[in-house]
Amino acid sequence: MTTICILYPELLGTYGDGGNGLAVYERARRRGIDVELISVGLNDTVPDASLYLLGGGEDGPQRLAADLLRTSSFGSRVRDGAYVVAVCAGLQILGLTFCVEGDDEYEGLGLVDVVTSRGERRSVGELATRVDGQLLVGFENHGGRTTLSGGVNALGTVVKGRGNDAKLDGYRTKNIWATYAHGPVLAMNPWFCDEILASVVGAELDPITSAADLLYQERCRVLSS
Amino acid sequence: MAKSTILRDRVAAVAIRTVNRVSRMTGRGSGTVIGGRVGMKIAPDLVTSLTRGRTVILVSGTNGKTTTTSMVVAGWGGSVTTNETGANMPAGHVAALVESKNDHVALEVDEAWLGDTLTSTRPHVVVLLNLSRDQLDRANEVRHLAERWRKALEVHDDTNLLVVANANDPLVVYAAEVRANAVWCDVPTTWIADALSCPKCTLAISHVGNSWHCTCGFAKPVALTAILGDELVIDGATVTLELSMPGEFNRSNATMALTALHCVDIDLDEAVRRVNAIHSVVGRFSVRRWNGHTLRLLLAKNPSGFAAMLATLPDDDSDVWVAINARVADGHDPSWLYDVPFELLRGHRVYCFGDRRLDLATRLDYGQIDYVVVDDDSSMPASKDTVSVLANYTAFNDWLGRSVP
Numbered sequence A: 001m002t003t004i005c006i007l008y009p010e011l012l013g014t015y016g017d018g019g020n021g022l023a024v025y026e027r028a029r030r031r032g033i034d035v036e037l038i039s040v041g042l043n044d045t046v047p048d049a050s051l052y053l054l055g056g057g058e059d060g061p062q063r064l065a066a067d068l069l070r071t072s073s074f075g076s077r078v079r080d081g082a083y084v085v086a087v088c089a090g091l092q093i094l095g096l097t098f099c100v101e102g103d104d105e106y107e108g109l110g111l112v113d114v115v116t117s118r119g120e121r122r123s124v125g126e127l128a129t130r131v132d133g134q135l136l137v138g139f140e141n142h143g144g145r146t147t148l149s150g151g152v153n154a155l156g157t158v159v160k161g162r163g164n165d166a167k168l169d170g171y172r173t174k175n176i177w178a179t180y181a182h183g184p185v186l187a188m189n190p191w192f193c194d195e196i197l198a199s200v201v202g203a204e205l206d207p208i209t210s211a212a213d214l215l216y217q218e219r220c221r222v223l224s225s
Numbered sequence B: 001m002a003k004s005t006i007l008r009d010r011v012a013a014v015a016i017r018t019v020n021r022v023s024r025m026t027g028r029g030s031g032t033v034i035g036g037r038v039g040m041k042i043a044p045d046l047v048t049s050l051t052r053g054r055t056v057i058l059v060s061g062t063n064g065k066t067t068t069t070s071m072v073v074a075g076w077g078g079s080v081t082t083n084e085t086g087a088n089m090p091a092g093h094v095a096a097l098v099e100s101k102n103d104h105v106a107l108e109v110d111e112a113w114l115g116d117t118l119t120s121t122r123p124h125v126v127v128l129l130n131l132s133r134d135q136l137d138r139a140n141e142v143r144h145l146a147e148r149w150r151k152a153l154e155v156h157d158d159t160n161l162l163v164v165a166n167a168n169d170p171l172v173v174y175a176a177e178v179r180a181n182a183v184w185c186d187v188p189t190t191w192i193a194d195a196l197s198c199p200k201c202t203l204a205i206s207h208v209g210n211s212w213h214c215t216c217g218f219a220k221p222v223a224l225t226a227i228l229g230d231e232l233v234i235d236g237a238t239v240t241l242e243l244s245m246p247g248e249f250n251r252s253n254a255t256m257a258l259t260a261l262h263c264v265d266i267d268l269d270e271a272v273r274r275v276n277a278i279h280s281v282v283g284r285f286s287v288r289r290w291n292g293h294t295l296r297l298l299l300a301k302n303p304s305g306f307a308a309m310l311a312t313l314p315d316d317d318s319d320v321w322v323a324i325n326a327r328v329a330d331g332h333d334p335s336w337l338y339d340v341p342f343e344l345l346r347g348h349r350v351y352c353f354g355d356r357r358l359d360l361a362t363r364l365d366y367g368q369i370d371y372v373v374v375d376d377d378s379s380m381p382a383s384k385d386t387v388s389v390l391a392n393y394t395a396f397n398d399w400l401g402r403s404v405p
C-alpha cells in the first residue's frame, strides 16, 4: 500500500493545495496501484507514509505548522528517505529560517539548507519554471525570497513570474520537490506528478490520458506567449 | 462646514450625475462606477457629506452582500438609496448616494473597504455576514482581513453603532467582539475551512454541533440576539421565514437583514413579508431561456459560495452546467476550484463552460465526476428539464446577458 499524506490542511491549505494530494492519488488509482490518501489534522500524530504533501498558509498557521512538525516524527522520516512535495509556505518551513509577521525570523525544520527572507514585494501571478527541459506551470502568491546554499539545487529556472528570486524556483533534493507554484501544481502538470509518483512507487508508470493533458497544453501556450 | 466645501461637494455631485448619464448613454456599463470616480477626485469627503443626516445600514462579508443588502432595502419598505449594481467601493457608494436623496441608505461594502466606509458614512448598523477565502490574488489572506475589521471596529468612535454579526463564523466574531454591544446572530454557517485554526492563538478550534470554542477561551458568543431555527426569533419576537429564494444561506442572509432592520425599529412582521416576496436579486436564482433551454442561474464565486449553492441542487441525476472565468473581477487564479466540494456532483453529468473550462474539467476529472468540455455551445443537446447553471462572477454576467426571462 502506498500512503499519500497531506499534512495539516487546516493550516497549510490556503490555495487549493489539496489538489496536489488528489492528483497523485487519482493518477495512481487509475493505474491500478494500491494507494490511499490521508490527511493529518492538528491533533493527530504524523503517520508513516510514502509521500508527504505540504501546502501554503498564512503567517500564524505557518508558524504553528512548523512547531507541530518540529516535535513530530516528520523530520526523522524525511531524513530516512520519505518523499515530500512542498509548495509555498511548505517550501519555506523545510528550510533553516523563514520570515513571518513583518521581518521576524522564525526557525524552520532545517531539512534543507535554504533561508527565506521577506521579499521587497509580494509575488502574485502566473509562474512558469523550466525543469529538466520541461515547463512547469502554476500560480504563485507569497511574500518570500528564498536563497539556496551552494549545495542545494533549484527545482528549475524561472521563465515567467518570480519563484525564489526571479531567477530560480524551489529546490530539489533526492527525496524532496519544492516549488512556489502553489496548490494544484501537480494537478496541472501531469508529467511532473507522474515523475514524483514513479519515484514514490519505485517503478515505471504506464502512460494514461486525462483532462489535465489538455489543460497543461493550454497553460503552456498561454504562459510562453 | 465651510462654504467652499459645500460648494465643492455640490459641484462634484453635479459632475457625477452628468458622467453617470453620459456613460449610460454611450453604453459604457451602467455608469455608476465611472461617475463615482470622477466625483471622488473632486471631493474626497463626498461620502461623508452625502450620508449626513441619513440612516445608513452597511453590509459586508465574503458571500451574500448583494442579496442581504437587497433584503434590507425590500424589508425597510419605501424608497431606499442603495448601490444595487454591486459597485461596493467608495466610487460606487458616491454614485449611488448622489442619485437619490432618500432618508434611508443601504450599502454593500467590499470587505477591504469596511474601515474607510465606517468612518465616512457613520452608519447606524453594520452587518457582518462571514469571511472566507476569495480572490486570494487580490485580497491575499482572509485572517488579515479579519484583523483589519477588528482594528476598524475598535477605533470607531461612535458608541451608538450597532454591529450585527454572525456568531457562527469565528473570524467574524474575532472582528466584532471588540464592540460591547454586538448583536449576535445564530445562523447556519457550514463553511468552516478558514476558521479551523483560532484567529487569536492559531490552535485548533473545536467545532461541535452548533457550537465552537478554542482552548485559549475564544468561543461562540452566548448572548445571542437572533436565532434561526424552524422559526426565526429576533430579540424574543418570533417570525416565520418563507423565502421565495432557495437555500439555507439565504435564510441566514434574511435573518441578518431583518435583525439590522429591527435595530432601526422597523416592524418585523411587515419586513419579513416583504423579504419573503423577493424572487431573485440581480438575476441570481432567476429562471431564464437560452437556445431552447430553461436555465436557473446561480452565482457562486468562491469555495464557500459554491458549497452553499451545490447544496441547493435538485437531488436527482439532472445535468449541471458550470461556467468558470478568471478575469480581473473573478481573480486570476482558479486554484480555488480544488477547495470546492465538487464531489457532491457525482451522479450528475457536468458541462464545463467559460474561459477556464479546462481547469474545471481537470478538477472534475480528478474528482471522478462525469464531465463534458463545451468548446462550442451552439451544439448543446436539448435538455428536458430546467438546467442549473453555476457560474462565477463574470461568467454569471455572461449567462445573464445572453439569456432572456
Ligand SMILES: [Zn+2]
Binding pocket: B198, B199, B200, B201, B202, B203, B214, B215, B216, B217, B218
Ligand atoms: Zn485560541
